[in-house]
Every structure is written in C-alpha cells, then in structure tokens.
Amino acid sequence: MAEISFRNVTKRYGQTVAVDDASFTVADNEFFCLFGPPLSGKTTMLRLILGLERPDEGEILIDGRRVNEVSPARRNIAMVFQNLALFPHMTAEQNVRFPLVERGETEAVIAARLKDAAAKLHIGHVLHKMPGQLSGGERQRVAIARALVRDPVAFLMDDPISALDARLREETRVELKRIQREAGRTLIYVTHDQEEAMSVADRMAILEQGAIRQIGRPVEIYDHPASAYVARLLGAPAMNILPVGMVQGGGGVIRLEGLAPAGTAEIGVRPEDIRVGAHDGHGAAAKVWEVEPLGGTTVVTLDVGGRMLRALMRGQPDIRVETPVTLSVDLGRAHFFGAGGQALRRA
Amino acid sequence: MTAIRLENLVKRFGGFTALKTMDLSIGDGEFMALLGPSGCGKSTTMNMIAGMEEPSEGRILFGDRDMAGVAMGKRGVGFVFQNYAIFTHMTVRQNLDYGLRMARRSKAEIARRTAAIADLLQLGDLLDRPALGLSVNILQRVAIGRSAMMEPAIFLLDEPLSNVDAAFRAVMRTELKHIQREFRQTMVYVTHDQLEAMTMADRIAVMDHGVLQQVGTPLEVYNNPANVFVARFIGAPGMNLLPGVPVEGAEGLRIDLGALGRSVVLDAPLAAAARRAKGSVQFGFRPEQVELVSAGAGLGMTVGFVERIGARTIVHLERDGITAKAVFDNDTRVAVGDLVHLAPQPGALRLFDAESGAALRGI
Amino acid sequence: MTTAEIRKDMPTRPAAREADEGARLGLRLTLPAQLLVLFISVFPLLMQLYISLTDWSPLSGLGWPHAHEMWNGFANYVDVAGDGRLWSALGRTALVMAVCVPVEFLLGLALATLFADSFPGKRVFYSILIMPMMVVPAVAGYMFYMLFQSGGPVNDILSSLLGMPVTVAWLSDPMLAMLAVMVADIWQWTPLMFLILLAGLVGVPEDQMKAATLLGASPWQKFRTIVLPRMKTIIIIALAIRVIECFKIFDTLFIMTGGGPGVATETISVYIYKITTQDLIWGYVAAIALVILLVLSVACVWAMKRMARKGQPA
Numbered sequence A: 001m002a003e004i005s006f007r008n009v010t011k012r013y014g015q016t017v018a019v020d021d022a023s024f025t026v027a028d029n030e031f032f033c034l035f036g037p038p039l040s041g042k043t044t045m046l047r048l049i050l051g052l053e054r055p056d057e058g059e060i061l062i063d064g065r066r067v068n069e070v071s072p073a074r075r076n077i078a079m080v081f082q083n084l085a086l087f088p089h090m091t092a093e094q095n096v097r098f099p100l101v102e103r104g105e106t107e108a109v110i111a112a113r114l115k116d117a118a119a120k121l122h123i124g125h126v127l128h129k130m131p132g133q134l135s136g137g138e139r140q141r142v143a144i145a146r147a148l149v150r151d152p153v154a155f156l157m158d159d160p161i162s163a164l165d166a167r168l169r170e171e172t173r174v175e176l177k178r179i180q181r182e183a184g185r186t187l188i189y190v191t192h193d194q195e196e197a198m199s200v201a202d203r204m205a206i207l208e209q210g211a212i213r214q215i216g217r218p219v220e221i222y223d224h225p226a227s228a229y230v231a232r233l234l235g236a237p238a239m240n241i242l243p244v245g246m247v248q249g250g251g252g253v254i255r256l257e258g259l260a261p262a263g264t265a266e267i268g269v270r271p272e273d274i275r276v277g278a279h280d281g282h283g284a285a286a287k288v289w290e291v292e293p294l295g296g297t298t299v300v301t302l303d304v305g306g307r308m309l310r311a312l313m314r315g316q317p318d319i320r321v322e323t324p325v326t327l328s329v330d331l332g333r334a335h336f337f338g339a340g341g342q343a344l345r346r347a
Numbered sequence B: 001m002t003a004i005r006l007e008n009l010v011k012r013f014g015g016f017t018a019l020k021t022m023d024l025s026i027g028d029g030e031f032m033a034l035l036g037p038s039g040c041g042k043s044t045t046m047n048m049i050a051g052m053e054e055p056s057e058g059r060i061l062f063g064d065r066d067m068a069g070v071a072m073g074k075r076g077v078g079f080v081f082q083n084y085a086i087f088t089h090m091t092v093r094q095n096l097d098y099g100l101r102m103a104r105r106s107k108a109e110i111a112r113r114t115a116a117i118a119d120l121l122q123l124g125d126l127l128d129r130p131a132l133g134l135s136v137n138i139l140q141r142v143a144i145g146r147s148a149m150m151e152p153a154i155f156l157l158d159e160p161l162s163n164v165d166a167a168f169r170a171v172m173r174t175e176l177k178h179i180q181r182e183f184r185q186t187m188v189y190v191t192h193d194q195l196e197a198m199t200m201a202d203r204i205a206v207m208d209h210g211v212l213q214q215v216g217t218p219l220e221v222y223n224n225p226a227n228v229f230v231a232r233f234i235g236a237p238g239m240n241l242l243p244g245v246p247v248e249g250a251e252g253l254r255i256d257l258g259a260l261g262r263s264v265v266l267d268a269p270l271a272a273a274a275r276r277a278k279g280s281v282q283f284g285f286r287p288e289q290v291e292l293v294s295a296g297a298g299l300g301m302t303v304g305f306v307e308r309i310g311a312r313t314i315v316h317l318e319r320d321g322i323t324a325k326a327v328f329d330n331d332t333r334v335a336v337g338d339l340v341h342l343a344p345q346p347g348a349l350r351l352f353d354a355e356s357g358a359a360l361r362g363i
Numbered sequence C: 001m002t003t004a005e006i007r008k009d010m011p012t013r014p015a016a017r018e019a020d021e022g023a024r025l026g027l028r029l030t031l032p033a034q035l036l037v038l039f040i041s042v043f044p045l046l047m048q049l050y051i052s053l054t055d056w057s058p059l060s061g062l063g064w065p066h067a068h069e070m071w072n073g074f075a076n077y078v079d080v081a082g083d084g085r086l087w088s089a090l091g092r093t094a095l096v097m098a099v100c101v102p103v104e105f106l107l108g109l110a111l112a113t114l115f116a117d118s119f120p121g122k123r124v125f126y127s128i129l130i131m132p133m134m135v136v137p138a139v140a141g142y143m144f145y146m147l148f149q150s151g152g153p154v155n156d157i158l159s160s161l162l163g164m165p166v167t168v169a170w171l172s173d174p175m176l177a178m179l180a181v182m183v184a185d186i187w188q189w190t191p192l193m194f195l196i197l198l199a200g201l202v203g204v205p206e207d208q209m210k211a212a213t214l215l216g217a218s219p220w221q222k223f224r225t226i227v228l229p230r231m232k233t234i235i236i237i238a239l240a241i242r243v244i245e246c247f248k249i250f251d252t253l254f255i256m257t258g259g260g261p262g263v264a265t266e267t268i269s270v271y272i273y274k275i276t277t278q279d280l281i282w283g284y285v286a287a288i289a290l291v292i293l294l295v296l297s298v299a300c301v302w303a304m305k306r307m308a309r310k311g312q313p314a
Helices: A042-050 A092-103 A107-121 A136-148 A166-183 A194-200 A218-223 A228-233 B042-050 B092-096 B098-102 B107-120 B136-148 B166-183 B194-200 B218-223 B228-233 B268-276 C015-052 C064-070 C075-082 C084-116 C122-134 C137-147 C153-162 C174-202 C206-214 C219-230 C232-247 C251-257 C268-279 C282-310
Strands: A004-013 A016-026 A031-035 A057-062 A077-080 A154-158 A186-191 A203-208 A211-216 A240-243 A266-269 A274-278 A284-293 A297-304 A307-314 A324-329 A335-337 B004-013 B016-026 B031-035 B057-062 B077-080 B154-158 B186-191 B203-208 B211-216 B240-248 B253-256 B281-285 B290-293 B299-309 B312-319 B322-329 B339-344 B350-353
Touching: A004 A042, A016 A042, A016 A057, A016 A211, A031 A042, A031 A194, A042 A077, A042 A154, A042 A186, A077 A136, A092 A107, A092 A136, A107 A136, A107 A166, A136 A166, A154 A166, A166 A186, A166 A194, A166 B194, A166 B299, A186 A194, A194 A218, A194 B166, A194 B299, A203 A218, A203 A228, A211 A218, A211 A228, A218 B299, A228 A240, A228 A266, A228 A335, A240 A307, A274 A297, A274 A307, A284 B194, A284 B218, A297 A324, B004 B042, B016 B042, B016 B211, B031 B042, B031 B194, B042 B077, B042 B154, B042 B186, B077 B136, B077 C206, B092 B098, B092 B107, B092 B136, B098 B107, B098 B136, B098 C219, B107 B136, B107 B166, B136 B154, B136 B166, B154 B166, B166 B194, B186 B194, B194 B218, B203 B218, B203 B228, B211 B218, B211 B228, B228 B240, B228 B281, B228 B350, B240 B322, B253 B268, B268 B350, B299 B322, B312 B339, C015 C064, C015 C282, C075 C282, C084 C122, C084 C174, C084 C232, C084 C268, C122 C174, C137 C153, C137 C174, C137 C251, C174 C232, C174 C251, C206 C219, C219 C232, C232 C282, C251 C268, C268 C282
Parallel strands: A031 A186, A031 A203, A077 A154, A154 A186, B031 B186, B031 B203, B077 B154, B154 B186
Antiparallel strands: A004 A016, A004 A057, A203 A211, A240 A266, A266 A335, A274 A324, A284 A297, A284 A324, A297 A307, B004 B016, B004 B057, B203 B211, B240 B253, B240 B281, B281 B350, B290 B339, B299 B312, B299 B339, B312 B322
16 A cells, blocks of 8 residues: 655754744545645645655654655655646647656557546546636646556645635535546645635645644544644634633633643633623623624634634624623533643543 | 725726625714635725725715825725735834824834834734844734734725635634724625634625625625525535426425436425526525435435544535535444435525526525 | 655765765866866066066067076066156056046936836837947947047037037047047947936836835935935946956057057056057066056955945845
C-alpha cells in the first residue's frame, strides 16, 4: 500500500522552525488535509513530501521506504498547481499524453493509460479540445488526468481553489472530492479554509506553527477538539471560549453545575449549542448586541455581563438589537480546557 | 455624509457593454453591498462612483451634486483596493497619514487622528514598521485606516477581503461594520461572496452580466428572490430549482416534477401565480427549509454525497439526473446511497417562470 | 502490477552528492565565459600593472615582456602626482560631468514623465527621440563640428532668432568650445537616460498612484512621494552609468575639437590619447590608467553605499 509517513520530521530555516517534530501517516487512497492558519508549516510539509526540501531531522517514508535522500523526480508524487499549468497550444489529449511521451513510453502503454484516465475522470468527450475551450471544471480534470497517467503514488494540491469566487469554490470542492474517489489515489491537500477542509477531507491534520496539534476525521476533531486552539479553528462562527469564572455554579453568569472538571481554566461553547429565548428568568440574562441574518441561520451576538458571545440560531427568528433575552447552554456539549489550553475530560 | 444616486448608468468598453442601464439609490449612511460573480459589472460601477472611470451614459449624484467631470481626487471618497495598494516604500504611519500630509494639516491634528485610527484598527504597535513585508491581514487594516483617516463621506471597498485568509475574514467583517457604525459613512462594498454581503450589508444589490437583478435587504433577497439567478446566488447552498409543469387536479394545482412525481397541492396565492405562467415553471425551495418525511409524503431522492461542515450537514441528492441539496443539523443521520423523502416547509415554496427566470408572485 | 508502487530502480544516493553534481555541471558550462573574462579583464590589468612599474616605451626596442629591464619602481606614480597637465585634464573632465550628467538626467526625467502617458504620435516621437543614441559618436562629432562652424547652421539659427548677425567662433573660443562639446554630449546621451528612467517610471504600480490620487495628492506630490522614491534604484543605476561613461568622453569631443583650442577641451581621455600616440611613454600611461581606475572604483563604491544607506528599497 502506498502510505506516506512523516516520523518526527523537523525542518528549520535559520532560526525559524517551519516544521516541528511532525509525525503522521496518510493511508492509501485517502483524501488528507493539512489545515492551519498561514505560516503554520503546511506548504513546507508539501515541499518536504515532494522532495524540494530535505528534513533536518526525522524520516519521510513512502510505501515503507525512507525517501529523505530521493530526488523529487524519483519520488513519483504529482503536484497539481493552482493555475493548472495546462499547455495552451496542445489539445487536452496531447496534454494528458505529455508526461508519458517525455518518458519515452511505448504507444501501447500511453494509449492504455490515456483511456484509463479519461474514463476515470470523464473527459473522453473533450480530449480533442484545446484548454482554452474547456470549462474550469474540465480543465481541472484534464490537469489531474495528466498527473494520473504518470501513475503517481499520490497527488498534492496547495490551496487550489482559494482564488475562485465563493460560489465556485463550494461547487469545485465537491468536484475535487468526486475526482479523488474516481482517480483512486491518495490526495494530500493544503488549505486554510476550515469549511473546505471539513467538507473534503477523509482525515485532516491541524497545524500550529509547524507542529501537528491533532489528526483525525473532521467530525471527530469538531466534536472533540484536543485544545482550545483547535476548537477555535473549526466552525464558523468560532467557538465561544469563556473564562471559567464566568460559567460557574453560584456567582457566575451562566450556570454549569458540577460538570467542570478540576483544573478547568476555560469553557468552550459552540454557537449552535447556545439557546436564545425570551427573557424569562431561567438561564443567563443577556442583551442582543447584533443580529446578522444569513437567511437559513441567524448569528446573534449577545452581551452577557460585558462579555460577547455568539449564538447561531436556525431560520429567521424575530430578534432585535437591544432586546433583553435569556440564554442557556447545552451543557452536555460544553468543552473544558485547562490552563495550557488542552482539552479536559468531563468530570 | 451623503446619499448616492446612480441614474441610467451605462458603461461600454469598445464593443463590450460592462454595465447596462443601472439605477440605484444608496441612502445616507447606508451599507450597500454590490454582489455578483466575476464580470457582473460591480467593480465597474464602483470605479465610476470613485471617478476612476467615466460613465458612457447616465449620471452619478452625491446628494444633489452631479459628479460628471469631477476629478477622482476631488470627490471626497475613500477607496480600498482589492490588493490594498499600500505604499510599500513607506512605514505604516506614513501610509496612514498620507492623505492628511498631502492636505497639509497641522502636525497635532495628524498625530491625533493617526493615534485614534491606529487604536481602532489595532495598528498601534506597528506604526513605525516599514509596510513592505507585513502580512496581508495587517496590510488590509492599513489600507482601510488610510482611507478612514480622511473621514470621507463615502467609503468604497473593492473586494477587500478576498486575499485575506478565511479565518481572518470573519474578524475583519466585524471590524469593518464597527468602522461604518462609528463614522456613519455611506459604504459601498463590492464582493462575490454572498455570506459577506448578507452579514454586513443593510441592503444588497445583486448583479449579473452588467444588469441589476434585485435590490433589497439581506432577508428580502433571501426570502423573495426576484429571479432564478438571485435564488441560486443567495444562500449557501443556493435555492433548489426543479423543473416542473403546473397541473390542475381535483384538489387543486400541483406541479408535475417528472421523475420526482407530483408536488403537494399549492396554496391559493401560489396556485394563482402558477396559473399565470405561460408554460413550465421552476419549483424552488431552499435547502435549509426542508424536512425529512416518510415515503409517499415528499419527493424521493437518493443521497449522493454528504458534507459535514461543523454545525451543518449538507446532503447532495439526486434522482434521474435531477439534483438538489438539503441542509440539516448534525443530529440527522443519512448515509450515501440512502433513499430519502423531502418535503419543503410550508411557506418555503417559490415559483419561477421557466423561460424568463422571473419570480411568479402570488397576489 | 500494483499501480501505486514507487519505481524499484530508485537509487538512494545521499543528498549532498546530487547537489555537488549540479555545481560541477555549472562550473563546466560557465568555464568558457570565465576564461574569456579572465583574458579580457584580468590579464590586461596585470599586464598594465607590470608595465606601470617600468619606464617602458615601444621605442625602446624591447618586447613588453622584457620591460622589467627598464624598471623604475614607483617613479611613474610620483610623476602622476606632479603632472599639472594631467590634473587640468581631470578638472575639465569633472566640469563636463558636473554639467552634462545633471542636465541629461533632468531632461531624461522630464521626457520620461511625458512618455508615461499616451498622446497622439507617441510612437513616432519615440523613434525620433532615440535616434541620437544610435549615431556613431565619431559621426556625431563630425556633425557638431560642422554645425558649430562660424558660418554654420547654429550661428544661422541664432542670427534669425536674435534678428542680428551672429558669427561666434564656437570651436575657436576656449569657453565656447567647452560649451559646444557639452551640447553634443547632452544631445547624444539624453535618450539613454530617458529610456532607463522610463523603464523605472513604468514600474511604479498604477494602483498606488490611483490610491494617492484618491487621497487627494496633486501630481507633483505624487511624483515626489511615490514616483521618485520607487525609482531610487533605477536612478542610481542611470546616474552611475552616465557618470562612468561621461568620464571617458572621447570620440565626439576629439573629432569636434581635437582637445583644442590648445588644451581648452582636453579631457583626461584626450590627454592619455596624446601621450600614448605622440609621446609613446607607455609605462607612464599605464600608471595614469591604474590611478584613474582606482579612484573611480573607490568613488563608485562609496557613492553606491551612501545611496543604499539613505534610500529604501524601491
């Protein structure tokens, strides 16, 4: 199986540590996302996988073999660029054939691989067209087909759709997911858009300044973040992180009796887990600071004793600014974080 | 603080018409979003308001003043470019106070205003750093601050958040709204992201291919789109539109949706609207406004793909080549391959004329 | 065959060796060019150094490798320090530089600003503007020689402009000859400044100019605060090129005046030319050349360092 692994990989540029003791394994045929804010090491990791950089420490393994010293050309990993880099003066078919022609493969092999890739990616009917005549989606598929015929171990993509219009991004990410399934290869995908990562990834790695903070299925990470940092990264609006003093039995603004484990410094509540209701004395008193109607949902910013919280309400509730309301928290869904930001188990 | 009026605005570039007869009023102190896909004419409109382009026809008024012939630098507008256009050979402070320096204001006034803006935009620590090499997020704040320093009556922003990373966009949206509220400026904001427009704007002007499609508050364009373009463009995902034919029956009017069967009986206003249609219609309902029901009570479709994105689950459905989407919360358990039945919530149905795309409204 | 296999023939050479290979190939490919540079620059320099320490002349009957037989140590250099004519020549050269380079710069900048926007007939005007640069300097010298004759076109034009006969003997008057030579240089080399500065001007981002306009800056303010600072590097380059070339001024000047009248327009190149071809004291000439090289190099490095410190990156 073509697994790709990092074992304690560290990469430095002068004083800066770009990748910090990173370890993970990407399974065969997995859509794996490297996710994190800018400058968290995602692109450096891609370059390490490709072989454009060599690790200072640790090992990179492909299919169980150490590849630290192997040149990029010999690692057989295909990078698909944001601008696709299709040759504009060749037809789609010629583009797809190109890597094999360059390699000097026989016509029989080329024809077979071409047919296979075209079938997998549903581009058989556009092979005769020039890139300029293809739609954006078709161009993407041709670019991937061109990489696919090289029979690569894996594909890499670095933020390929961030330059597109919002609407196109939503449609293209579903396309990419479909394409990865059809191509049947591992895809390692870098993005800084949390919704995109959650949508496409089979598993994802959350990065912070070169270090991996959590790896897992998007839903797992969303429901059980390992730290306050991870919790804040996934979900929009972001999770509300409150100091424990604000959420406390007796004396605190929001009641959360007995559930906070020892050592809790902060409590995290997702906006969708906050219930906002009419002012009725049960739950915490709050004033509506802002209402953002998104159509299908409404984001309400609440002033709770001077502190701002965001709640996500379904549909279009009748709520106005300055209205006094009562909010309650779905206690079973609260997250607890210690002084260092690490997640704590419920008491 | 000024109201803006665009009257019969047309812009041609050679043989190509970028903007076709645009009429729009923007109120004093209003936050208006110009929303549409690339090439819809929103940036062209903004450039004309700023004075960077001259209209081919029509006029632009700030309050009562016709802006024809008024040069770019004399219109008193603040402009934030998509790529910020920061003076990279100057420091942050020199960027911020550039306008006031060119206007030869007193040192004291410049210092006071710079401090206030730097505080508002959290640039205090960075004032004396060279602008070159600063991160995109900081540059965007400097760009906004630089224009805000001039306290313009009208603030124009051309897709200012498109280069900023996704997480920071949310932060910046809030900051921009605060600035607009603080200074009570008339703000015109160009974007292709409907979420940005919905979150920030008082009203949204939806545009496509140089034509204004609809103007309204976020909820107005969401709840009552004027045509299929607006219906699809607003909302994430956009409205589901299924082709159908109105069919009279014993109990009333239904829509025949081909492979999906027949819809429920339409209520009186909708039925009246459907009868006015000349032929087939587009049967519309929003993905967030459906429920799962038992077989026979709704439209049966197969689950092709499931996106679990944090607080919501987006289900991609398919039946005989017809596609639709539904949005549920995370408690809903559906798997790829399941056959499910959808029923749009009462009041969620919209009808559009299949040919013109225009909404068919009940009386 | 499993489709997801890595090539079995994957070698596992250490990374360092692969990098070395690249460097060695680079060395081999650039070797011819390096030899050429060695031959053209370094070797003649060393040869000159050698000869400058001797009293050699081609009239001595010795081949130059045997110049060491006429060794006289640093005597030539001492003579350089005391050579009055040399220093006057240097002074005149400095004068030409001090006048021509700034004038060419300002004219070039003005023209570049004009050409930054489009106007009718721009292309034609552009071609005409560049033509002086294309003329062989010696031909330009001859052209100006004819123009500045007593009965020549310059005087004719002045006569019709002033309404009275002008019969100035340009090339016979020490000060006017200098002026004429400067005019010739400015005519020929302003286009070069124009081209370089235009390239720099065009590199100023349009968005920043628009932003400045929207912030209320006047054209002059924009020029001063945005265009000039961003053109700093190009300006330094343009000035450096022109200063170095102007120092070497010869062809045009020599054909116009021959260094005269007398030594009124004798710049350093003319002086060296004369003692090389007329007096044939090549040992001394070598010493002069090296002194000038040293002085110019130091001046250049100093000037560039100073500019780099003062200015920000463009």
